[in-house]
Amino acid sequence: MMLGLLLARAGVGVTVLEKHGDFLRDFRGDTVHASTLTLLDELGLGERFAALPHRHMSKMSLTYTGTVATLADFSLLKGPHKHIAMVPQWDLLDLLADEAGTEPTFELRMNTEVTELITAGEKVLGVRFKTADGETGELRAPLTVSCEGRHSRLRRGAVRDYPVPMDVWWFRLPRLTDDIDGGVMSFTTGHAIVAFDRGDYFQAAYMIPKGSDAELRARGLPWFRETVKELFPWTRDQLDTITSWDDVKFLNAKLDLLKTWYADGLLCIGDAAHAMSPAGGVGINLAIQDAVAAAAILAGPLRRGTVSTGDLARVQRRRTYPTVATQAVQRLMHRVAINHALTGAIGDKPPAPVRLISRTPLLRRLPGEIVGLGFRPEHIPAFARRKPDQLSR
Numbered sequence: 001m002m003l004g005l006l007l008a009r010a011g012v013g014v015t016v017l018e019k020h021g022d023f024l025r026d027f028r029g030d031t032v033h034a035s036t037l038t039l040l041d042e043l044g045l046g047e048r049f050a051a052l053p054h055r056h057m058s059k060m061s062l063t064y065t066g067t068v069a070t071l072a073d074f075s076l077l078k079g080p081h082k083h084i085a086m087v088p089q090w091d092l093l094d095l096l097a098d099e100a101g102t103e104p105t106f107e108l109r110m111n112t113e114v115t116e117l118i119t120a121g122e123k124v125l126g127v128r129f130k131t132a133d134g135e136t137g138e139l140r141a142p143l144t145v146s147c148e149g150r151h152s153r154l155r156r157g158a159v160r161d162y163p164v165p166m167d168v169w170w171f172r173l174p175r176l177t178d179d180i181d182g183g184v185m186s187f188t189t190g191h192a193i194v195a196f197d198r199g200d201y202f203q204a205a206y207m208i209p210k211g212s213d214a215e216l217r218a219r220g221l222p223w224f225r226e227t228v229k230e231l232f233p234w235t236r237d238q239l240d241t242i243t244s245w246d247d248v249k250f251l252n253a254k255l256d257l258l259k260t261w262y263a264d265g266l267l268c269i270g271d272a273a274h275a276m277s278p279a280g281g282v283g284i285n286l287a288i289q290d291a292v293a294a295a296a297i298l299a300g301p302l303r304r305g306t307v308s309t310g311d312l313a314r315v316q317r318r319r320t321y322p323t324v325a326t327q328a329v330q331r332l333m334h335r336v337a338i339n340h341a342l343t344g345a346i347g348d349k350p351p352a353p354v355r356l357i358s359r360t361p362l363l364r365r366l367p368g369e370i371v372g373l374g375f376r377p378e379h380i381p382a383f384a385r386r387k388p389d390q391l392s393r
Contacts, residue, residue, distance in 0.1 A: 001016060001093055001096040001097055001100065002039075002096060002288050002291040002292065002295075003145060003147065003269070003291035003294055003295055004016045004096075004100050004106055004108075005043070005096050005099060005100040005103070005106070005384075006291065006292065006295035006296075006299070006380070006381070006384045007295055007298070007299055007302065008100055008103035008105045008106035009103060009383060009384040009386075010295070010299035010302075010303065010381075010383050010384065011105060011303060012105060012299060012302045012303055013105045014100075014105060014106050014107070015107045015108075015109060015139060015141070016100075016106075016107070016108045016109070017109050017112045017113070017114055017127070017129060017139070018108065018109065018110050018111075018112065019111070019112065019113040019114075019148075020110065020111070021110050021111045021132065022090070022110070023089065023090035023093040023094060023097075024090050025089075025090070030086055030087060030088055030089050030196075030198075030203065030284075031057075031084050031085075031086060031196070031281040031282075031284065031285070032049075032054075032084065032085040032086075032087055032092060032284070032285070033084050033085075033282070033285040033371065033372050033373070033374070034074065034077050034079060034081040034082065034083065034084065034372040034373055035285060035289070035372070035373045035374055035377040035378075036284075036285050036288050037049070037080075037081040037085060038079060038080070038081060038377070038379075039288065039292060039378070039379070039380055041080070042379060042380035042385050043099070043380055043384065043385070043386060044385070044386035044387050044388045044390060044391050045095060045096075045099060045388075045391075046388075047388050048095060048388075049085075049087075049092070049095060052087055052091045052092075052095070053087070053091075053199070054085045054086055054087035054091075055085070055086040055087075055197055055198055055199050056083040056084070056085060056086075057074065057083055057084040057085075057086060057183045057196065057197065058073070058074050058075045058082065058083045059072060059073050059074060059075065059183070059364075059368075060072040060074075060183045060184075060185070060367075060371075061183070061184050061185070062184075062185045062186075062187065062354065062358075063184065063185065063186040063187070063231075069354050069355065069357070069358035070357075070358050070364055071185070071354065071357060071358065071364070071367055072364060072367035072368040072371055072372075073361065073364035073365060073368050074368045074371075074372045075368075076361065076362075076364065076365040076368055077365070077368055077369060077372050077373065079373075083372075084183075084281075084371075084372060086196055086197070086198055086203075089284070099391070102391070111131055111132035111133075112129050112130075112131050112132075113129060113130055113131075114127045114128070114129050114148070114153065114154070115127075115128050115129060115130055115136075115153075116128050116153065117144065117154060117266070118138060118140060122263065122264055123263075123264040123265050124144050124263055124264060124265030124266040125140050125141075125265060126138060126139050126140035126141050126144060127139055127144055127154075142265065142302065142305065142307055143265060143266075143267065143298070143302065143307050143312075144265060144266050144267075145266075145267045145268075145269060145294070146266065146267070146268040146269070146272040146273075147269060147270055147272060147287070147291075148272060149270065149271040149272060149275075150254055150256070150271040150272070150275035152268065152271075152272035154266065154268065154272070155258060155268060155272060156260075156263055156266070157258060157259055157260045157263075158258075158259040158260075159256050159257070159258050159259065160256060160257045160259060161254075161255070161256045162255040162256060162257075162327065162331060163255075163334075164210060164253045164254060164255050164277055164334060165209065165210055165334050165338055165339040165342055165343075166192070166207040166208060166209060166210055166253055166334075166338055166339075166342060167207070167208050167209075167210055167211070167212070167213060167250065167251060167252055167253050168205045168206070168207055168208070168250075168251040168253055168278055169205070169206040169207075169208060169213075169248045169249070169250060169251075170203070170204070170205055170248070170249040170250075170251060171204050171206070171242060171247055171248045171249065172201050172202065172203060172204070172241070172247070173195070173201060173202040173204055173228075173235055173238045173239065173241065173242075174200065174201055174202075174238045174241055175197060175198070175199065175200055175201050175202050175238075176238070183195070183196050183197065184232075186231040186232060187337060187338075187340075187341040187346060188230075188231065188341065188346065189341070189344050189346050190341070190342065190343075190344050191206075191207075191227065191230075191231055191341060191342075192206075192207040192337070192338050192341040192342060193205065193206045193207065193228065193231045193232065194207075195232065204228075205251075205278065206224075206227075206228065207338060207341075207342065208342075209342050209343075210253070213250050217245055221242060221243075221244070221245065224242070224248070225239040225240075225242060251278065253277055253278055254275040254277070255275060255276065255277045255327060255330060255331070255334075256274065256275045257273075257274045257323065257324070257327065258272070258273045258274065260316070261273040261312070261315070261316040262309060262312035262313060262315070262316060263309070264309050266312075267294065267298075267312045267315060269287065269290035269291060269294055269315070269319075270283075270286070270287030270290055270291070271283060271287060273290070273316075273319075273323075274286070274323045274327065276326070276327070276330065277327075277330045277333075277334065279330045279333045279334065279338065280326075280329070280330060280333065280370075280371050281371070282326055282330075282371060282374065285374060286322065286323065286326060286374065289319070289322065289374060289376075289377060289378045290315075290319050292378040292379070292380060292381075293315060293318045293319050293378050294315045295381060295384065296378070296381040297311060297314050297315050297318065298311055298312075298315065299381070299383065321375060321376060322374060322375035322376045325375040326370075326374065326375060329370055336353075
């Protein structure tokens with residue numbers, strides 16, 4: 001959606017195909033980081049985004065076998081946004097779709113699922129699709145962009161998979177007025193959990209050893225509720241709201257990297273190019289940065305009708321460093337924290353680097369920058385920048 005908006009502002013004809021009839025899916029990437037908030041300002045959408053119901057997270061704390069440590073302090077970030085905004089992803093998508101819809105070259109087709117690529121030899125000419133009504137059709141274009149995530153049907157070529165020690169159970173907990181605010185993690189022997197303050201509820205993620213979903217569900221809900229209560233004693237009776245396993249959503253955590261993000265007429269960005277672990281909640285923001293870089297590089301060639309594989313290669317070169325660097329940080333988090341907790345190898349106090357970061361404000365800024373800003377944050381190209389009073393609505 002971000003790429004479509006930017007290219008449409010450049011005068012490029014864009015059609016976005018969305019399988020579903022709306023964007024209302026829960027437990028997706030709902031963290032809008034400081035670098036993305038800056039992009040919304042540059043688009044002229046900052047005020048409208050700020051009007052959406054959301055919460056600010058200014059720090060991330062870690063409870064490690066009972067010891068509380070501040071792991072990341074976003075209030076120390078440079079720039080106008082010193083927090084992470086927690087907002088339902090559908091609200092962000094609706095905002096972008098609404099603004100893109102004011103551009104004459106933009107079209108959004110809902111209830112339209114891509115089924116396969118149209119190819120001639122190695123060249124991609126477009127896609128075939130089917131609608132929710134069962135109608136089928138073709139859409140041809142000089143460039144097809146796969147933005148549909150880690151399960152993309154359009155991915156091509158070799159993929160490098162990295163080991164991931166966990167899968168994730170997502171669930172909600174009501175938030176009472178005297179509960180903690182911000183984000184909190186708790187690691188103890190055999191367990192790891194994180195919760196984000198969403199105002200009237202917590203969005204919580206309980207990490208389980210990779211591949212153990214069916215085995216752990218067989219232990220029953222009472223076991224799960226007691227486990228969460230031990231990790232988060234302040235949850236009290238809120239856990240009674242988990243009445244069935246339907247309230248606990250499973251995420252198969254992945255971390256991988258497509259060797260080549262492009263082919264003649266095709267580009268993959270976001271999770272379609274590099275599936276991210278949920279560690280740090282950086283996937284949505286990395287994908288948006290990919291979109292901004294792609295628009296800046298490709299708008300001119302698309303307008304001229306000269307887009308080539310060399311142009312697509314430039315997008316991958318531009319975004320390889322921040323992708324690889326972010327995945328390296330996630331792999332470190334897996335190895336030194338999550339894996340130790342889930343395997344029971346955890347010590348009786350936080351690792352020395354965590355203790356040092358918690359005691360030193362300047363060091364708390366570094367994890368905040370890695371998560372809140374990311375490596376090599378992009379900026380909206382000049383052709384797509386607007387001031388709020390320049391927007392049509």
